[in-house]
Amino acid sequence: MEKIEKITIGILGGTGPMGLGVGFRLSQAGHSVLIGSRDEQRAQEVVEAKKKEFNSLNLTISGSINETAAKSDVVIVATPAEALHQTVSPLKEHLSSKLVISMVNFLTKVGREMRPVMPAYGSMALELQHILKDSQIAVAFNHMPAEELLDLNFNLDSDVAIVGSSKDAISLTSDLVRSIKGLNPVAIGSLALSYSIESFTSVLVSGSIRNKSHLSIKFRGLE
Numbered sequence: 064m065e066k067i068e069k070i071t072i073g074i075l076g077g078t079g080p081m082g083l084g085v086g087f088r089l090s091q092a093g094h095s096v097l098i099g100s101r102d103e104q105r106a107q108e109v110v111e112a113k114k115k116e117f118n119s120l121n122l123t124i125s126g127s128i129n130e131t132a133a134k135s136d137v138v139i140v141a142t143p144a145e146a147l148h149q150t151v152s153p154l155k156e157h158l159s160s161k162l163v164i165s166m167v168n169f170l171t172k173v174g175r176e177m178r179p180v181m182p183a184y185g186s187m188a189l190e191l192q193h194i195l196k197d198s199q200i201a202v203a204f205n206h207m208p209a210e211e212l213l214d215l216n217f218n219l220d221s222d223v224a225i226v227g228s229s230k231d232a233i234s235l236t237s238d239l240v241r242s243i244k245g246l247n248p249v250a251i252g253s254l255a256l257s258y259s260i261e262s263f264t265s266v267l268v269s270g271s272i273r274n275k276s277h278l279s280i281k282f283r284g285l286e
């Protein structure tokens with residue numbers, strides 16, 4: 064895996080609010096970003112509209128099909144949980160030996176609450192590792208509200224809990240998160256903890272609905 068300075072980052076399913084939000088924030092940090100989609104034209108239109116909205120035509124971010132995005136140095140998965148397998152499986156070869164970061168949560172709506180669903184492999188990140196046996200897997204951004212990421216005028220101020228399949232995966236993901244202004248990476252541990260990270264999002268989203276706000280996390284007690 065490469066050291067993270069200025070690298071290319073591909074986002075699978077990047078046309079949704081989360082992929083687009085993380086993508087634009089990473090391009091503001093100086094990285095080259097490819098927003099992946101099943102439909103290249105849609106991806107290009109979505110990216111151009113966002114650039115115009117925030118007067119940021121100078122940013123190095125563009126739209127592509129998911130396969131092209133998967134050829135980037137580091138790849139982020141931003142599909143819904145139900146689409147993870149079908150999106151990632153055909154791209155195994157491109158993703159081999161790379162860092163692949165998942166922000167995927169598996170939640171379901173019950174009344175006014177979002178509740179966690181237990182994925183068949185124990186977590187969405189463990190499912191990803193099962194599909195991509197030769198890739199380094201990390202988990203990040205799960206607790207970030209898309210609305211805040213997408214509003215480029217909003218000053219982010221959140222911790223980002225990170226777990227990963229190796230020290231390298233955690234460390235490179237932390238560097239990437241740290242490159243985004245206002246985000247502080249907090250290394251938590253191995254992928255065995257990924258379900259705890261993913262499912263805790265249900266607390267934040269349900270609390271956000273109830274309190275008409277956008278909750279994210281800040282840990283206490285860090286040096």
Ligand SMILES: NC(=O)c1ccc[n+]([C@@H]2O[C@H](COP(=O)([O-])OP(=O)(O)OC[C@H]3O[C@@H](n4cnc5c(N)ncnc54)[C@H](OP(=O)(O)O)[C@@H]3O)[C@@H](O)[C@H]2O)c1
Nearest residue numbers: 076078079080081100101141142143144146167168205209
């Ligand atoms: N929304 C939040 O605030 C938030 C916060 C933290 C984490 N997350 C997690 O981050 C991920 C992305 O969230 P999001 O709200 O941005 O997702 P989304 O808008 O529902 O989906 C993202 C993109 O995935 C692609 N996609 C959708 N269904 C697909 C399918 N059946 N097969 C292949 N591709 C499909 C679509 O892109 P194309 O049509 O262009 O291919 C879509 O624009 C989710 O796993 C979510 O749990 C969300």
